[in-house]
Amino acid sequence: xxxxxxxxxxxxxxxxxxxxxxxxxxxxxxxxxxxxxxxxxxxxxxxxxxxxxxxxxxxxxxxxxxxxxxxxxxxxxxxxxxxxxxxxxxxxxxxxxxxxxxxxxxxxxxxxxxxx
Amino acid sequence: xxxxxxxxxxxxxxxxxxxxxxxxxxxxxxxxxxxxxxxxxxxxxxxxxxxxxxxxxxxxxxxxxxxxxxxxxxxxxxxxxxxxxxxxxxxxxxxxxxxxxxxxxxxxxxxxxxx
Numbered sequence: 001x002x003x004x005x006x007x008x009x010x011x012x013x014x015x016x017x018x019x020x021x022x023x024x025x026x027x028x029x030x031x032x033x034x035x036x037x038x039x040x041x042x043x044x045x046x047x048x049x050x051x052x053x054x055x056x057x058x059x060x061x062x063x064x065x066x067x068x069x070x071x072x073x074x075x076x077x078x079x080x081x082x083x084x085x086x087x088x089x090x091x092x093x094x095x096x097x098x099x100x101x102x103x104x105x106x107x108x109x110x111x112x113x114x115x116x
Numbered sequence: 117x118x119x120x121x122x123x124x125x126x127x128x129x130x131x132x133x134x135x136x137x138x139x140x141x142x143x144x145x146x147x148x149x150x151x152x153x154x155x156x157x158x159x160x161x162x163x164x165x166x167x168x169x170x171x172x173x174x175x176x177x178x179x180x181x182x183x184x185x186x187x188x189x190x191x192x193x194x195x196x197x198x199x200x201x202x203x204x205x206x207x208x209x210x211x212x213x214x215x216x217x218x219x220x221x222x223x224x225x226x227x228x229x230x231x
Contacts, residue, residue, distance in 0.1 A: 004158075033218075035219075042224075043204065043224065043225045044222065044224055044225075045159075045206060045208075045222035046222075047219055047220075047221075050219065091158050091159070093158075095218075102147055102210055102212060102218050102220075103149070103161050103164060103174060104149075104151075104159070104161070104220060105161075106158030106159045106160070107158050108156075108157055108158050109156075109157070109158050
């Protein structure tokens with residue numbers, strides 16, 4: 001079974017600064033996908049970024065980027081130029097390779113507060 | 117395009133009552149999922165379906181049942197509600213299969229309280 005660990009229950013950052021959220025995972029799979037989801041106070045789960053394990057290049061989406069270290073089983077999220085709207089819970093999630101039900105295993109979450 | 121919709125948004129049940137949480141998606145996705153999120157925790161998979169007529173258990177299936185008679189709908193049934201089922205329930209869907217772009221899209225959630 002896979003496990004996903006987010007070791008930072010809460011973090012805060014000043015507006016316009018950069019923050020990094022940590023995530024580690026444990027798996028024996030070689031083919032898998034990793035995700036970061038954002039959950040604002042509205043409770044809606046919003047996909048932030050995804051990474052395919054077979055790709056060495058780190059994924060980026062505008063102000064969001066990841067540092068994927070496959071050997072260390074680490075998948076951190078960097079948010080640059082933080083905005084007040086980035087305040088939310090952030091969940092790291094793991095998915096086994098295709099044709100395995102595509103189920104997501106979530107970490108416990110990190111609550112991020114962006115301060116003005 | 118509505119995406120994934122869930123009803124109701126909120127519900128209070130008494131211990132022992134039953135109810136069905138509705139989930140519908142209009143993206144013609146093959147795969148659908150039910151998760152629960154307890155306070156301050158991540159989501160845990162209850163049941164999932166890879167197509168109409170096919171369902172399977174996730175991590176925490178006890179106390180729940182599902183059915184998938186159509187591609188669009190994936191209702192979650194709670195029988196004999198218990199306080200431990202107080203949670204927020206999320207439905208999600210994805211294209212499924214071997215696509216490397218398979219991403220789950222979530223509904224807005226149903227907050228259920230069992231008293």
